[in-house]
Amino acid sequence: MVERTRFIGGLFQALTALACLIIITMVAIILGNIVINGAGGLSWEFLSQAPRDHFTQGGIFPAIFGTAALVILMTIAVIPLGVATAVYMHEYAPKRSRIVQLVRLAIQNLAGVPAIVFGLFGVGFFVEFIGRGVDHAFYGGRLMYGQPAILWAALTMALLTLPTVVVATEEALRAIPQSYREVAYALGATRWQMIRRVVIPQAAGGILTGGILAVSRGSGEVAPVMFTGAAYFLPELPTRLHSQFMELGYHVYVMSTQAYDVEATKPLLFSTVLVLLILTFLLNFTAIMIRAQIRKRLRYGR
Amino acid sequence: MRHTRTRSILPAAFAVIFVGCGGGSETGVQHKSITIKGSNTMVILAQSWAETFMRENPGIAVQVSGEGTGTGIAALINGGTDICEASRPMKDVEKDQVRSRHGKDVKEISVALDGIAICVHQSSPIQSLTEAQLKAIFTGRITNWRDVGGKDEKIVAYSRDNSSGTYMFFKEHVLSNEDFAREIQALPGTGAIVNAVSKDPASIGYSGIGYASGIRVVPVRRDEKSDAVAPSLETVRSGQYPLSRDLFFYTTGEPAGDVKAFIDWVLGPEGQKICETVGFYPIVKK
């Protein structure tokens, strides 16, 4: 009887360990395959040149530039809005207010909304509704903003990543001991002074983490930018808010499905995927490092 | 310290954005760029044209995307493109929509000739197919290769998705406007179809002649009694190949300025030579 239980116990443990092993193997296979097939194509030329010969030669610099530009614009939009929302909910709003509950509900649910729905919203609202309105109001009907543009793609991504920033900031705000705030008040600070000089610097790490996670998501999601601004082949880099742009993730999608000769672009494809992965991992790694640093600091005091 | 730095970065960033934003519009200079949107079949042709044209005319930028003829036509109607490249003729209802939104008629310009190639795997034993057989395969009435002279296995048919001009052309001319069978795989680009067919021995697909490589092109017969005709410059030009078609550029109203210069160049000897290099056929000089 004891042997049987021990056997079942061993089996149970073995099966769960096997599950872990399977997952690790899958990740290893994917990464390994991409690295093996893509590392060969990585070079300075690859990162700094534009694609040639229908994407079978050259590099992906425009896509890197476009992704960077998109992400910068997105961050400029999402960090102030997200931090302000979290600060408002945590520091200004009366406790248990209806608005706070409504906002929390909206944020929790928005985090679960599929990315393509954001893309739909981006097209219908930003491009068509606001873009066309801007054209009518400022450009006399000429088509400038009523079409896919990096501005709209960035705003759509900002909406997508807003929950991430708000949640990360709120977490950071919550981690600040109430005593810090009370000390500031005791010294005669106004609410804004307290927030500016005590709360925000203390929460900076969490805000940064949230920002980096947002950026990491923003550089990888394709569905929201497919119709709000990303393009297949552009002769020049996006220099205006109403330009379209090339983007790493969208580039991977288009190259694997619509390229002229999918077999011939395979080496370039794998290298592009590798670049995208390296970028995403660097960002995630940085966020994790910062988070670990914050936790260490909180534990041992400044 | 930290906040003064952030306080100076943010406004600077905003300033850069606004200057960048204003610069394009306030000077009133029309940024010289031509937008071409539409057919995925034609995108590689348009890209070659764009690259060569831009090399010879450095002041003009040509921007190409090719998600499907339907997207190009929608862009033309919405006003989002200068040129719509189409692998099928525009329908009257679409031309009406352009007229009602922009007050001008569309201008249709034939820029190249194409033959729709029927692709099968390199190992397929099929020697030729009649138009009726093609129709039966893609409407789902024939589902096994042995019914058309092949091995006993299920036919896996690949098609474009419904934004494609090639899809529409095939539907109209081969399927007589009947619907594709539901089981037909809808892939987003011609390259994807050719790639899929090259990997699947039991498959069949269709693509513009310019893309057909790595697979076998099956000659087509009009009916049981005709000869099998393979797509080539002569057979497509003469119309002998049953699935020949024109490839079009559409503009709202008569093309003018840079757009006209580009289109004239495309119709000229250099542009037409590029057709052949890419794998399509130059238009017949009338």
Add this chain to the structure above:
Amino acid sequence: MVLSLPRLQRIGTLSDRLASILIKGSAFVAILALILIFIFIGREALPVLTSPEVHKEVDLAKLFLPQASRPGAAAEFTWQPISEIPKYSLAPLFAGTLKVTIIAVLIAIPLAVAAAIYTSEFAPPWAREAIKPCIEILAGIPSVVVGFFCLMVIAGWLHSAFGWTYRLNALTAGVGLSLAVIPIVYTVSEDAFSSVPQSFREGSIAMGASSWQTASRVVLPAAMPGVLAACILGFGRAIGETMIVLMASGNAAVLSWSPVDSIRTFSATIASELGELVQGSPHYHVLFFLGAFLFVLTFVINLIGRWWVGRLQKRLQGAS
């Protein structure tokens, strides 16, 4: 009271008020944006229900009931919006979405929950340090990369191994999709397991139970609400995923039970057809209807999940 304060503090009060206005304003904008999504998508989807012009081409009956494609032909569920007679049945899309989601979830949940149990109950510390980063890496891989890998590599392997008729089908896409679901299910389950108080485990071992008996009869039931929440979150993630299915599922609107037939999901349909829309056309409104449908679906799933989990939690806490 303001007048009696010294000058410096009055300035402080001014910047205080300005800051509070800016902050409240920004928060308001953000909140507005969040709510706007709900409203706008609903507004653009509404014509499907109300506009007579749209009804000429499509209405609720056409969306949900079988239609005869030609007079005299049998009524069937078809999605073919670009056609002589546009057909807009949601049934094949719904079936496709459900099929690939269920396949993905059936693969992902056992693997992820088992891995979470191992990590929190049995694994030696070195293994824990190896597995967690692995899962984080998996979570960080963008879905377009997973879709790319599925299309280029996995589809080929599965096809040569099993020889199915269709290389791109629900099962292939489901395998790829499970890779995107595993991290969420793992993370939330693992959180649930670690929040089970250590005293539970100690009590169980004190009574003579072995490690696995503790895990399966004490820890797992105690963590059940969290594990269920994980499953529901995973399900919600799978339903809305676009890129993986767009690239690897064949995109054929087939209504069938077989897991190795190609499928077309809601999200992939929106993604492939959004580009060719003329603003204001019936097709445009139907795509927004699909988007609203997806939105409401994920909303309801999350809501039910949280409610059910809350009830379970109360029951478990009440019992203990």
